[in-house]
Amino acid sequence: MKLPRARQAKRRRLMVLLLAALGLGTAAALTLTAFDDHLVFFHTPSDVAAHKVPVDRQMRIGGLVEEGSVERVAGSPVIRFRVTDLEHAVPVTYQGVLPDLFREGQGVVANGRLGADGTFRAAEVLAKHDENYMPSEVAEALKRSGRWQEGAAKPK
């Protein structure tokens, strides 16, 4: 009897495959859980406030550029602003070219070192935009009607 044996072999291969998938899936899930908070691209100002980030080591902080905080130091190329997650804020100084999207209320990720005085000295500033896409007329209309602000989720 050739056919039943072939079918048995198929069932055995299927079981082996499912068991291997289960084992591999568990291993991957455990690994990803272990990464958890350590696989972050940037720290938030709340992390800084809670002293969860290393001082004077290169790292990134991310958040929104606080409204009204951007100032250019007269006579020097240094720019000062504050990065906020709407709970805490970190003062940042930066000297260099800013991305086109940089402005107050915009998401940014700054790469640099946190000084002992609590000021973050950025060597690089990247803009982080949100997942909302719309024509500017729609954005203006939503802002005028007070239904949406930049940085907030788009209304449905």
Added chain:
Amino acid sequence: MNWHRYASPANFKRLSDRLLPWAAGGAALFLAAGVWSGLVVSPADYQQGETVRIMYVHVPAAWMSMFVYANMAVAAAAALVWRHPLAEVAGRAIAPVGAAFTFLCLVTGSLWGKPMWGTWWVWDARLTSVLILFFVYLAYMALNAAFDEPERGARASAVLALVGAINLPVIKFSVDWWNTLHQPASVTRLDAPAIDPSMLAPLLAMAIGFTLFFVAVAFVRIRAELVERRLEALRHARVAGEAAAERT
């Protein structure tokens, strides 16, 4: 005799004969409509301006890179469990197509990242996991071709394809699980898409066009591969026949 082993490639040929013109024609139609509405009709974005049009290539390419891989993983499972010859051929035929989509996704993403984020590349979870996907495609192709006997290459690369499938949910949810420079999903999310209908329409047209293009290319490549295997078998048979004739 396991009849469907032999019937299936013939069935596939008949099916693809019928579907190929529709897939190719549909792809041309949807891609033309998508390019025109994406580049001409659709509005500029409120914060990204004209640069947002890169999305109409970047996002469908990213979707396809994962969709093709999912197809490859299913074909790999079928090849390992049922030893189905068409599944082996299919996996081998679509891998370079998926790698090309992934490459397109990485290149357009880089071109988009420079003006918007201010950098060509960062090692955040989303970008890194997609780069890994590209390398898994390359490893699959190399492993598949590394053996003298095609069956052994197919089996070894099928195992790799299944192991690499773990990367798919990691790519999809990387922007939710970890904080990344890449923004979260705009279209494939549980609530309404965070993208204006005037921009969603060209994006979906391009996505349908990319998918039909993939179907058409997959048909052509699988058929070419089947013909090549048939030729190889005929050549073997002729050599064996000549050897037998010499002996008599």
